[in-house]
Amino acid sequence: MPYADEPFSLVIFGASGDLTHRKLMPALWSLYAARTLPEPFAIIGTARSEMSDEAYRTRARESVTRFARLKIPSQHVWDRFAGSLYYVPGDPTSPELYGRLKQRLEQIETARGGPRNRLFYCATPPSLYDDIVANLGAAGLARVEGGWTRIIVEKPFGRDLESARALNRQITGVFAEEQVYRIDHYLGKETVQNILVFRFANGIFEPVWNRNHVAEVQITVAETIGVEGRGSYYEESGALRDMVQNHMLQLLCLIAMEPPVTFDAGPVRDEKNKVMHAIRPIDPAKVDEVALRAQYGPGYVDGRPVPGYRQEKGVKPDSTTETFAALRLEIDSWRWAGVPFYLRTGKRLAKRVSEIAIRFRRTPHMIFRRDPAGVEPNLLAIRIQPDEGISLTVVAKEPGPDLKLAPVTLDFKYGEVFGAEPPEAYERLLLDAIHGDATLYARGDWVEQAWALLEPVLEAWSRTPAALPTYEAGSWGPPEADAFIARDGGAWRQP
Numbered sequence: 001m002p003y004a005d006e007p008f009s010l011v012i013f014g015a016s017g018d019l020t021h022r023k024l025m026p027a028l029w030s031l032y033a034a035r036t037l038p039e040p041f042a043i044i045g046t047a048r049s050e051m052s053d054e055a056y057r058t059r060a061r062e063s064v065t066r067f068a069r070l071k072i073p074s075q076h077v078w079d080r081f082a083g084s085l086y087y088v089p090g091d092p093t094s095p096e097l098y099g100r101l102k103q104r105l106e107q108i109e110t111a112r113g114g115p116r117n118r119l120f121y122c123a124t125p126p127s128l129y130d131d132i133v134a135n136l137g138a139a140g141l142a143r144v145e146g147g148w149t150r151i152i153v154e155k156p157f158g159r160d161l162e163s164a165r166a167l168n169r170q171i172t173g174v175f176a177e178e179q180v181y182r183i184d185h186y187l188g189k190e191t192v193q194n195i196l197v198f199r200f201a202n203g204i205f206e207p208v209w210n211r212n213h214v215a216e217v218q219i220t221v222a223e224t225i226g227v228e229g230r231g232s233y234y235e236e237s238g239a240l241r242d243m244v245q246n247h248m249l250q251l252l253c254l255i256a257m258e259p260p261v262t263f264d265a266g267p268v269r270d271e272k273n274k275v276m277h278a279i280r281p282i283d284p285a286k287v288d289e290v291a292l293r294a295q296y297g298p299g300y301v302d303g304r305p306v307p308g309y310r311q312e313k314g315v316k317p318d319s320t321t322e323t324f325a326a327l328r329l330e331i332d333s334w335r336w337a338g339v340p341f342y343l344r345t346g347k348r349l350a351k352r353v354s355e356i357a358i359r360f361r362r363t364p365h366m367i368f369r370r371d372p373a374g375v376e377p378n379l380l381a382i383r384i385q386p387d388e389g390i391s392l393t394v395v396a397k398e399p400g401p402d403l404k405l406a407p408v409t410l411d412f413k414y415g416e417v418f419g420a421e422p423p424e425a426y427e428r429l430l431l432d433a434i435h436g437d438a439t440l441y442a443r444g445d446w447v448e449q450a451w452a453l454l455e456p457v458l459e460a461w462s463r464t465p466a467a468l469p470t471y472e473a474g475s476w477g478p479p480e481a482d483a484f485i486a487r488d489g490g491a492w493r494q495p
């Protein structure tokens with residue numbers, strides 16, 4: 001069903017920052033250039049840096065030219081977009097700023113008429129979210145007569161269960177849960193959304209999508225980059241907080257969830273929550289059996305020498321922050337009992353790849369006795385990035401007089417089939433928030449469940465900071481990671 005094209009205003013806190021520069025402004029432009037952004041609209045950036053509207057527009061053009069999916073076709077089209085950009089300088093911790101923001105919003109809304117729809121975006125360091133929310137509430141900006149008000153909150157959402165609960169309490173003390181959009185940009189990726197389409201729009205997978213046919217699931221999010229100048233941010237985070245608590249557990253939920261009754265925010269998020277409730281809690285006394293961490297040392301990536309984590313800018317020389325994390329989770333449900341879910345993520349690994357690999361059980365009996373070797377179980381790989389697509393490995397007969405078996409891969413590549421470059425995750429997510437669709441956003445209770453699950457790991461790791469293996473940059477992680485999965489008789493896939 002097409003959405004109504006209603007006017008709206010977006011206020012970005014942290015509008016002079018990296019996220020706005022590299023992601024938000026380019027996404028807003030691409031939505032506009034693709035004629036999908038509802039009109040009329042206004043984008044009001046705010047941050048402490050002093051800037052005029054004009055200077056902000058110039059800066060926006062730099063972001064768009066450098067990072068946007070769609071190019072600027074002409075000065076005229078840019079001018080029309082840029083005419084809807086404004087900048088209000090101010091300190092987000094000061095109530096005075098909110099009076100000026102309100103005034104600017106009201107001026108714009110009165111001039112254009114129509115509903116007073118407002119979206120606030122917290123793109124500042126997370127330590128400021130509390131202040132922004134409280135100030136919006138105090139200034140009477142959390143609700144408005146004659147329109148909707150919503151708020152998008154960037155990751156990280158808390159740094160443990162207690163802080164996530166406190167942030168949820170703070171936000172829902174001012175906004176209703178339906179107004180709150182907790183972003184997880186992984187959920188905006190086309191291939192991640194395709195997991196649900198693949199599972200629930202095809203009849204052939206559901207019958208085998210369970211413990212009777214699936215032997216194990218491996219979820220890998222591997223990066224070749226290091227901390228890229230964000231060392232001080234990463235020091236406070238680490239791989240478990242940065243990747244596992246949000247993106248990887250979301251991926252696990254999409255793979256493991258039951259079919260929702262409809263593709264709407266309520267049913268989809270209810271089913272994801274049920275998965276979180278069914279994941280077996282981690283025994284604090286046995287964390288080492290299910291969780292492993294490591295930190296990269298110096299090494300080579302793409303033939304270039306790269307420094308170790310402790311030599312990166314902003315990182316303490318004796319840092320014990322993990323840059324690699326692996327988990328073995330089990331889901332205690334009828335569908336998944338006994339199927340291990342392995343999660344693995346790291347920086348400075350051998351290859352940049354995010355994928356979910358589902359390994360099926362072997363055939364119950366092998367009739368091709370002369371060539372039992374080389375008969376690998378079927379494997380379904382969902383590649384999230386790069387080279388987005390889905391492949392299924394099956395066994396086939398090699399041509400020739402002998403009955404020789406060989407694995408072959410049926411490969412669907414998004415780019416080859418659909419051609420056009422898919423929209424960026426932030427485009428989809430911004431548009432969903434503008435349209436009031438929270439299906440691809442994280443709900444407060446899910447976020448708390450995810451932190452609760454990882455709490456024993458975070459606690460155990462903070463108690464024993466020294467027990468941290470290292471791995472060579474450019475490798476697939478520490479040798480301990482191989483031993484970790486070999487205990488179950490398995491091995492990590494090398495995608």
Ligand SMILES: NC(=O)c1ccc[n+]([C@@H]2O[C@H](COP(=O)([O-])OP(=O)(O)OC[C@H]3O[C@@H](n4cnc5c(N)ncnc54)[C@H](OP(=O)(O)O)[C@@H]3O)[C@@H](O)[C@H]2O)c1
Nearest residue numbers: 014015016017018019047048049123124125126154155156
């Ligand atoms: N960058 C990314 O790729 C990325 C990806 C995912 C999530 N995020 C999340 O998005 C948020 C913003 O990230 P970012 O990389 O854009 O951060 P950033 O560049 O460090 O800062 C964002 C903005 O916050 C303002 N700010 C910084 N410190 C402040 C303070 N003490 N008081 C008031 N304002 C302050 C800065 O503007 P002024 O100094 O002008 O006030 C800046 O515009 C963070 O929560 C981050 O975790 C970022």
